[in-house]
Structures are given as structure tokens and as C-alpha cells.
Amino acid sequence: MIKNYLKVAMRYLLRNKGYTAINILGLAIGITCCILIMMFVRSEFSYDKFHSKSDRIYRAWVREHYEAQDDIIDITTPLPLAGALQSGFAEIESTYRVFNLSTLVKTGEQSFSENIRMVDSSFFRIFDFSLIEGSRENPFPTSNSIILT
Numbered sequence: 001m002i003k004n005y006l007k008v009a010m011r012y013l014l015r016n017k018g019y020t021a022i023n024i025l026g027l028a029i030g031i032t033c034c035i036l037i038m039m040f041v042r043s044e045f046s047y048d049k050f051h052s053k054s055d056r057i058y059r060a061w062v063r064e065h066y067e068a069q070d071d072i073i074d075i076t077t078p079l080p081l082a083g084a085l086q087s088g089f090a091e092i093e094s095t096y097r098v099f100n101l102s103t104l105v106k107t108g109e110q111s112f113s114e115n116i117r118m119v120d121s122s123f124f125r126i127f128d129f130s131l132i133e134g135s136r137e138n139p140f141p142t143s144n145s146i147i148l149t
Contacts, residue, residue, distance in 0.1 A: 051128045056093070060085065082120070096123040 013020045048054055060081060064072045082095035099118040104111055124136045124147070134147035 051126075053126060053128075057126060094122050094126055096120045096126055098123070 048057065051057065059075060060077050062074050062077045062081075064074060066072070079097050079099065082097045086092050086095045097120050100115065101118070102113060102115050105114045105116075121139045124131075124139050129149045132148040134145070135141075139145070139147050
């Protein structure tokens with residue numbers, strides 16, 4: 001019975017080659033788009049899930065209003081916001097600040113441009129990044145200390 005159905009289907013597909021090509025191409029594109037969207041959504045929901053406290057980590061967003069433009073929603077927040085949130089909301093256990101800068105690094109005779117992140121010492125109580133150099137308990141013993149991850 002199934003053999004007969006397949007034979008009839010193949011005859012129809014071979015008789016209508018243009019219609020068959022359009023249908024198969026549309027199906028392939030549709031399935032590809034669904035798989036790509038599913039992979040993107042899965043990636044977004046798994047962002048930073050490798051940290052032990054990932055269910056308690058949140059990011060602050062700021063809505064900026066300018067007269068000449070629509071509102072802008074941005075993750076770049078003012079540095080004093082961490083302290084204001086910590087003192088204003090009892091539910092917040094800990095806050096940290098990150099400051100990004102691109103600077104010239106020089107070692108011996110070699111110099112190169114490098115992106116550097118400056119963070120508070122509370123950063124390592126929240127996130128579980130593995131450290132190459134430095135201590136998690138006392139991350140910045142002096143004002144010019146660094147941590148390598």
C-alpha cells in the first residue's frame with residue numbers, strides 16, 4: 001500500500017517539476033529559518049547560565065529621553081547607579097560596576113591596544129569566572145592590581 005502511494009507521489013512530482021521545486025525550496029527555507037530562530041532563542045536564554053548564581057543576576061537598563069529623539073534604552077548606566085540601587089532597595093544583595101576602556105598596553109619593547117574592563121571587587125562574589133592570575137578572596141589588594149581571566 002505504501003509502495004503504491006510513493007509511486008503515485010513520485011509520478012506527480014516528476015510531472016510537475018516547477019511546482020515541486022518551489023514547494024521543496026519553500027519547505028527547506030522555512031525549516032532553516034525555524035531552526036535558526038530556535039538556536040538564537042536558545043542562545044539568548046542560556047546567556048551566562050554557567051554561573052552558580054545565574055538565577056539571581058540582573059542587569060540594570062536606563063531609558064534616556066532626549067527632546068529631538070525617541071527614548072533610548074541602554075545598558076550603559078551611570079557609575080553612581082550601583083550605590084543608589086544598593087541603598088534604595090533592600091532586595092538587592094550586591095552590586096558591581098564595570099567600566100570599559102581601550103588603552104595602550106606596553107610590556108618591554110612591545111606595545112599594543114587592548115580592551116580592558118575595570119570592575120568592583122564585588123564582581124567576583126557574583127560571577128564564577130576562572131582566574132588565571134589573582135585571588136578571588138582579595139581581588140584587588142592595592143589600587144593598581146589586576147586580575148587575569
